[in-house]
Amino acid sequence: MCTVCGCGISSIEGHKHEEGGHGHSHDHHHDHDHDDHHHGDGGHDHHHAADCSMHYGNGIAGVNVPGMRQERIIQVERHILSKNDAYAQENRRYFERQGIFALNFVSSPGSGKTSLLVRAISDLKDRLTISVIEGDQQTSNDAARIRETGARAIQINTGKGCHLDAHMVGHAAEDLALEPGSALFIENVGNLVCPAAFDLGEAHKVVVLSVTEGEDKPLKYPNMFAAADLMVLNKADLLPHLDFNVGLCIANALRVNPRLQTLTVSARTGEGMEAFYAWLEASAAHQAA
């Protein structure tokens, strides 16, 4: 069972899984460094396995008698997300080799991520090739909206899943046949909790917050704002009609993540979007350097 990509419950548009197995045409290499082993400090012998260590004589019975069975304790010492992180590293290496600038857009549902992407793709048409991976539980509506701009887009339906993971993104990126030197926008499932934990191999997480949400969202969902490098405050055109305090919202975000960069934009009117494009081009150039 592929528990990372959740094959069987999730589907990548246009991507076929062979019955009972993986018909993927690329390999994921699972090379992990295991320099975080901890060995017991007793003077007993211990035997090493490839990715963990076994301590005979360190088990429940505390003795090591030849020929006598005992329960064994296996030191695992692995991060629970280590498999996802290995896929993410592989994606990152691939993106860097190809000079692809990948961004992972995260937000709550309805913050205007897709509108922001559609606007950016249209405005940057002559400056940058952008492809999109869309993550949603159901429907391919968002990918269809992106394709109307002429950009390549692929939809991942996560089924019951609440986030994209690095394995899904690796396959989707492969299916998109990304152009070297282009940009890849990954629009994560609308959810301010779970996607924070899953590295996809992106250069930066961009958290989109709209002014119709509360100023205290960064404090309520700190993990996401801590994981992001840029916060885009969207729907600024609605500010005259709301009691939203932009300064307070940014202050809250900076409390959670002092390194966070912030921009205020309206994807509808285009206000502030040039600043976002400048950030995008500067960050892409920084990665290429």
Place this chain on the structure above:
Amino acid sequence: MHEMSLMESVIEIVCDTARQNGAIRVKSVRLDVGVLSHVEPDALMFCYEAVRHGTIADEATLEINRIAGEGWCLDCGKTVALEERFGACPDCGRHRVQMTAGDELKIRDMEVS
């Protein structure tokens, strides 16, 4: 509910590791989960019950070892207890505290036979 994905990952790593070590059953699994991490232990427990069925760990008990939050206060120049991820230093009240513990999310060890 990313706890479900996390527990699927735990079961996968545990079963692979057990097989690599020639074990036929997993009897217990111990996790280190920091109090400041993004997961809920009760949800982990609930998901664990659901995902272990049909594996060599289907009777394994799960123990979640909670790791307390700690941070280094830049102003006090010492390690202090941290109640929330971006909480203030309990001594000086300032927010210049860098988290040093409490974010763990790790499979520590397991007992096999």
